Amino acid sequence: MSRVAEFIFRRRGRNGWHWTDVFTWVWLIGGLFIMFGPAVWLVGSSFKSPAALAEFPPSIMPYVTQKATVEGYDKPLDLYEVTMPEGSKKVLAEVRRIGIVAQMVSPDKPTEIVKVNIAERTPVRTMSFATSNYSEPFTHFDFVRYLWNSVFVTVTATVITLIVNSMAAFALSKYEFRGRTFAMLLILATLMVPLSVIMVPLYSIISALGLFNNLWGVILPTVATPTGVFILRQYMLTIPDELIDAARMDKASEWQIYWRIVLPLTAPALAVLAIFSVVWRWNDFLWPLIVLSRKELYTLQVGLSVYSGELNVQWHFILAMTVVTMIPVVLVFIFLQRFITTGIAGTGLK
Amino acid sequence: MGHIKLTNVTKSFGAVDVLHDINLEIKDGEFIVFVGPSGCGKSTLLRMIAGLEKPTGGELAIDGKVVNTVPAADRGLAMVFQSYALYPHMSVRQNLAFGLENTKMPKAEIAERIAEAARMLEIEPYLDRRPGQLSGGQRQRVAIGRAIVRRPVAFLLDEPLSNLDAELRGSTRAELAALHARLSATMIYVTHDQVEAMTLADRIVVLRAGRIEQVGTPLELYNRPANRFVAGFIGSPHMNFLEGTVEAVPSQKAIATLAGGHRLELPVGADIETGSRVTLGVRPQHIALGAGDNSIRAKVRLVEALGSETVLHADVAGQKVLVVAPGQHDLLPGADIDLSLSAAPIHLFNERGLRLERAV
Amino acid sequence: MVAVRLAMGAIDVPLRWVQRRLGIGGMATFFLLPNMLIFGIFVLLPFFINFAYSMTGGTALFLPDRTFVGGEQYARLFDCVNYTDPNSCAEDTFWTAVGNTAWFVVLQVTLMILFSLITALILNRELMARSFWRAVFFFPVLLSPVVVGLIWKWILQRQGLLNFGLYGLGFDPYTWLNDRNWSFAATVGVSIWAHMGFYTLILLAGLQAIPKDLYEAAEMDGTRPARAFWRITLPLLMPNLLVVVVLVLIRAVQIFDEVYVLTGGGPGISTLYITQYIYETGFATQLRNPGLAAAASILMGAVLVVLTLVQLGLGRKGEKKGARK
Ligand SMILES: Nc1ncnc2c1ncn2[C@@H]1O[C@H](COP(=O)(O)OP(=O)(O)OP(=O)(O)O)[C@@H](O)[C@H]1O
Numbered sequence A: 001m002s003r004v005a006e007f008i009f010r011r012r013g014r015n016g017w018h019w020t021d022v023f024t025w026v027w028l029i030g031g032l033f034i035m036f037g038p039a040v041w042l043v044g045s046s047f048k049s050p051a052a053l054a055e056f057p058p059s060i061m062p063y064v065t066q067k068a069t070v071e072g073y074d075k076p077l078d079l080y081e082v083t084m085p086e087g088s089k090k091v092l093a094e095v096r097r098i099g100i101v102a103q104m105v106s107p108d109k110p111t112e113i114v115k116v117n118i119a120e121r122t123p124v125r126t127m128s129f130a131t132s133n134y135s136e137p138f139t140h141f142d143f144v145r146y147l148w149n150s151v152f153v154t155v156t157a158t159v160i161t162l163i164v165n166s167m168a169a170f171a172l173s174k175y176e177f178r179g180r181t182f183a184m185l186l187i188l189a190t191l192m193v194p195l196s197v198i199m200v201p202l203y204s205i206i207s208a209l210g211l212f213n214n215l216w217g218v219i220l221p222t223v224a225t226p227t228g229v230f231i232l233r234q235y236m237l238t239i240p241d242e243l244i245d246a247a248r249m250d251k252a253s254e255w256q257i258y259w260r261i262v263l264p265l266t267a268p269a270l271a272v273l274a275i276f277s278v279v280w281r282w283n284d285f286l287w288p289l290i291v292l293s294r295k296e297l298y299t300l301q302v303g304l305s306v307y308s309g310e311l312n313v314q315w316h317f318i319l320a321m322t323v324v325t326m327i328p329v330v331l332v333f334i335f336l337q338r339f340i341t342t343g344i345a346g347t348g349l350k
Numbered sequence B: 001m002g003h004i005k006l007t008n009v010t011k012s013f014g015a016v017d018v019l020h021d022i023n024l025e026i027k028d029g030e031f032i033v034f035v036g037p038s039g040c041g042k043s044t045l046l047r048m049i050a051g052l053e054k055p056t057g058g059e060l061a062i063d064g065k066v067v068n069t070v071p072a073a074d075r076g077l078a079m080v081f082q083s084y085a086l087y088p089h090m091s092v093r094q095n096l097a098f099g100l101e102n103t104k105m106p107k108a109e110i111a112e113r114i115a116e117a118a119r120m121l122e123i124e125p126y127l128d129r130r131p132g133q134l135s136g137g138q139r140q141r142v143a144i145g146r147a148i149v150r151r152p153v154a155f156l157l158d159e160p161l162s163n164l165d166a167e168l169r170g171s172t173r174a175e176l177a178a179l180h181a182r183l184s185a186t187m188i189y190v191t192h193d194q195v196e197a198m199t200l201a202d203r204i205v206v207l208r209a210g211r212i213e214q215v216g217t218p219l220e221l222y223n224r225p226a227n228r229f230v231a232g233f234i235g236s237p238h239m240n241f242l243e244g245t246v247e248a249v250p251s252q253k254a255i256a257t258l259a260g261g262h263r264l265e266l267p268v269g270a271d272i273e274t275g276s277r278v279t280l281g282v283r284p285q286h287i288a289l290g291a292g293d294n295s296i297r298a299k300v301r302l303v304e305a306l307g308s309e310t311v312l313h314a315d316v317a318g319q320k321v322l323v324v325a326p327g328q329h330d331l332l333p334g335a336d337i338d339l340s341l342s343a344a345p346i347h348l349f350n351e352r353g354l355r356l357e358r359a360v
Numbered sequence C: 001m002v003a004v005r006l007a008m009g010a011i012d013v014p015l016r017w018v019q020r021r022l023g024i025g026g027m028a029t030f031f032l033l034p035n036m037l038i039f040g041i042f043v044l045l046p047f048f049i050n051f052a053y054s055m056t057g058g059t060a061l062f063l064p065d066r067t068f069v070g071g072e073q074y075a076r077l078f079d080c081v082n083y084t085d086p087n088s089c090a091e092d093t094f095w096t097a098v099g100n101t102a103w104f105v106v107l108q109v110t111l112m113i114l115f116s117l118i119t120a121l122i123l124n125r126e127l128m129a130r131s132f133w134r135a136v137f138f139f140p141v142l143l144s145p146v147v148v149g150l151i152w153k154w155i156l157q158r159q160g161l162l163n164f165g166l167y168g169l170g171f172d173p174y175t176w177l178n179d180r181n182w183s184f185a186a187t188v189g190v191s192i193w194a195h196m197g198f199y200t201l202i203l204l205a206g207l208q209a210i211p212k213d214l215y216e217a218a219e220m221d222g223t224r225p226a227r228a229f230w231r232i233t234l235p236l237l238m239p240n241l242l243v244v245v246v247l248v249l250i251r252a253v254q255i256f257d258e259v260y261v262l263t264g265g266g267p268g269i270s271t272l273y274i275t276q277y278i279y280e281t282g283f284a285t286q287l288r289n290p291g292l293a294a295a296a297s298i299l300m301g302a303v304l305v306v307l308t309l310v311q312l313g314l315g316r317k318g319e320k321k322g323a324r325k
C-alpha cells in the first residue's frame, strides 16, 4: 500500500515533502474541484425540482419534500417532522406559515391545528430525480426543434467544410500554378478578419442573399475556415507526388486522384478537422444569434441563451437543457481527447 | 507497338535548362537504358516521355503520332517509380485494378489480367495485403505488376531496383530481363548503376548535364566510347587516363610522351598532329604486370587482394593508375613495378575529350 | 457509402470533360473555386463593404440605400471632451466598452499566463496519471460559451454553490452578478476557467520539447532548480509563451459569448465589452446604427490585425528556432 502511495505521490524531495510537491498536489486537487465541480453541480442541480432549486442552503443531492393529501385541503401538503414540546417526534403537514410560526395538522386528525415554531421542525424528504426537467422540454417546448437545428447546422457545416477545404488544400499542395502563393496568403490573411469585425456588413450580405432567418445563413459563412485549409494542406504536402504521378499514369482523372487517392490518405487530418468543426459549429453563438430571429430556427445555444435571459427564468428546464447541450461535447471529450490534445499541441488550432 | 521518337526536345524549369536538344529514336520492343550522373536529367527525360512533364521545345512522337499535348493517361504507357508509388490505402489487388477500372474494363477481364500478372510475378499470396505489409522486393514486384496489367505500348522504369539490397537487385535484374524477353514490349529504364545498364540494355543512352553523350549497344560504348566522359562512365573500375603529348606521327601510329618521360607507341589514324596534347585511356583490366614493348614504370601505393584478382593502386609520375590483375600477386606498397600496355586497347582522346578513331 | 461512391463516380464524368477543357493545371482552379467563392462572398466582400458601411449613416440595411456621411461616424466615436473620462464622450458606451475591454485584456493575459504556466509546469512533472490530470484542466475548453456562461450564472446566483460554500464559512449570501466589481471579476475568472486548458496544452507541448539532458547537464553543473527554471525553461519556452500571449490577447479583445450569457453586459454597462457594443449598436437596440457599429468594428479590426501580424512574426521566429534545434 505504501509503495502504491509512493508511486502515486512521486516527489521531488527524496526524504519528505519538498514544498513543490505540496504545491503540486494542492494545485491538482484544487483544479479537480474547480474544473469539474461546476459541471458536476450543474448535472446534479438539473435533477432537482423547482422547489428544491429555490432552497437555500441547497442540498447536494436532489431531495423533494414529501407531501400528503389531507382531508379538507385541496392541495397536497408538505410533511414535516416536528419535535413536540414534550420531546416526542411527530410527522405533521403544514397548512400555512405566518412568520416563524407554522400552523400544522396531523394527517390522521385533519381538524386539529397545531402551532409550531419553525425552528422545531425539519421537512420529511426523500431523494428523487426530477426527470421531468428533461422530458418536459422535449414535449412542451421547441427544444426538439433547437436540437434538430443544431444537429443540422453542425453536420452540414462540417461536411461542407471538409469537402471545400480539402479541395482547396489539394489545389494548394499538389499543383503548381500562377497565383498559388497569393491564394495561400489570401486564405491566411482571412485569419485576421474574425466574425466580430465583419458582422455588420456580413449581415447585409446574408440578407441580400435571402439567407436571413435561414439555417444556411448560419452555415455558409463558417465553412471556408483558413485553419482547415492550412492543416489539410500541411498534411497533403507529406503525400509523395510520385503517388499522384502514378495515378495519372493509371488514367485517373484529377477528380479521381483527389477523391480516391488523396482524400483517403488525408484521413487523419480530416478526422482532426472534423472533430474541431463539430465542436466549433455546435458551440457557435454570436452569428446564429444575429442571423436567426425566428424562434423555430434557434439553435440550442441561441435557444438556451434566450430562455435564460427571460424575466422569470425556469432554471429547472434551463439546467436540464444545458446538460443535454453539453452531452455531445462531453462525448467528444471522452472518446477523442487524445486526438484533440495532440491536434492542438501540433497545430495550435482551436 | 512502342516506337518512340524525340526530335530536338528541350526542357527548362523556369530559367533552368535541364535538357538540351535531345534527339533519340527508340524502336519497338527495344530495351533502352538511360544512364548518367545524378541530376543529369534522366528522370526528367523519362517523365517527359510519360507525359508527366511537358517538353519546352521539340517534338515527341509515339508510334508516329506527335504526343506533346496528349496527357499522360492517354499515351498508353506504364511507369514503375523509384519509390514504387503504390497506393498505401489499397490492397495489392486494388492497386493492380485501379488503372484498369479507370478504363472501364469489364470486371472479369480485370480479374483475369490480375491473375495472370500475379502468377507471372509470383505475388499471388499477397494480393489481399496492403503495400505496407510487404517487403521491399514484394512491393517492387507489385509495382511492376501494376504496369504489366495495363499492357502498355512501353514500360517506363525509373531506378526500379535502387531500393533493393544487392542480392535481391541481382536476381530481380535477371527477372526483368526475362520479363522483357517474354513481353517483348519497349522498355525505357533509368539507372545510374552501370551493371544494370550493361546487362539489361539493348542500347544505352549516356546523358550528361542534359545532353546525350552517346547512344549505342553496351559493347559499343565499352569498346568505342565517343568521348572521355563515356569512357570513364562505362566500365568498372573506371578507365585510367594518362596525359601526354604527341611527339611524332609515323604512318599508322603515334609516339606519345607521358609526363615522367615514358614513351608509348599508339596505333592511330592520320588526323593527329605532332605536338598536340592527348589523353590516353586504358582500362584497368587491360594492363598487364611485367615489362614489355609498351611499358611504363609505376610505384605501388595500395594493394587490394580480392582473391580472384588483385587491384593495384599505382602511381606513374604523379598520375594515378589502377590495375586489375587476375590471380594473386605478392606485392607490397612502395614497390616499383613495370606495367605493360602492349596488349591493351588504348583509347586516345583529344584536348576536347573526343575520342580519336583508331585506324586499325 | 455505396451511394457516395456512385455519386462521386457520376461526378467524374462531367469533370473529365472539364479537365479536357481546362487541362490538368486548370483543374487547380476548379478545386480552389468553391473555397475562394465562399471566402470572397462571406469574408472578403464584407471586409471591404465594412469600410463603405462605416462612412454611411441611417438605419437602412443595404449599402445603396444608405446616405454617405464621410468620416462622421468616426468623428462621433472620437467626440470626447476629455479622453480619460468616458462620460465626457458623445458615445460614452463605446468608450466604457473600450475601457472595460482594456482592463479585461490586461487582467486576462496576466492571469491566464500565470495559471496556465503553473499548470503546465505541474503537468510536466513526473506525475501518476498525467493524461488524466491534463484532461481535468482541458475539459472546459470544449464546452460551449453559452454552457459555460449558464454554469457559472447558476453557481454565482443567490442560491448558488458559491454562496452555499461561503454560508458554511459564516458569510451571508450575496448576489455577485449584481455587483459591478464582482461581476467584472466573474467575467475575467470564468473566461480563464473556460480557456486555460487550451493554453496549458500549448505550453506543455513547449515544455516537453525541451530536451531532458539540458536539465541533467545543469544538475551536473550544480545548478539549483530555481535557477534552471529561469535560465533554461523560461528562455526555451519563450516562443510558445509569446504565441500564447498573442493568442490570449486576440481572443480577449473579442470576448463576447460567455459574458453575454453570464452578465449580459451588466449590471448597467459594467461588463459591456467591445464586441457586445458592436452587436448592440448594429443589431439589438431600437436605435440601431450599423454605420457606427461598422466604424467601431474597423477600429477593433485594426487592433486585431496588428496583434495577428505580431503573432505571425513570432511564429516565424519560433519556426526558425525550431529548425535550428
Ligand atoms: N520540378 C523541378 N523544378 C526545377 N528543377 C527541377 C525539377 N525537377 C528536376 N529539376 C532539376 O532538373 C535536373 C534534372 O533532374 P532529374 O530528376 O531529371 O535528375 P536525374 O538524372 O533523374 O537524377 P537522379 O539520378 O539523382 O535521380 C536537376 O538539376 C534538378 O534539380
Ligand SMILES: [Mg+2]
Residues within 6 Å of the ligand: B042, B043, B044, B158
Ligand atoms: Mg531520377
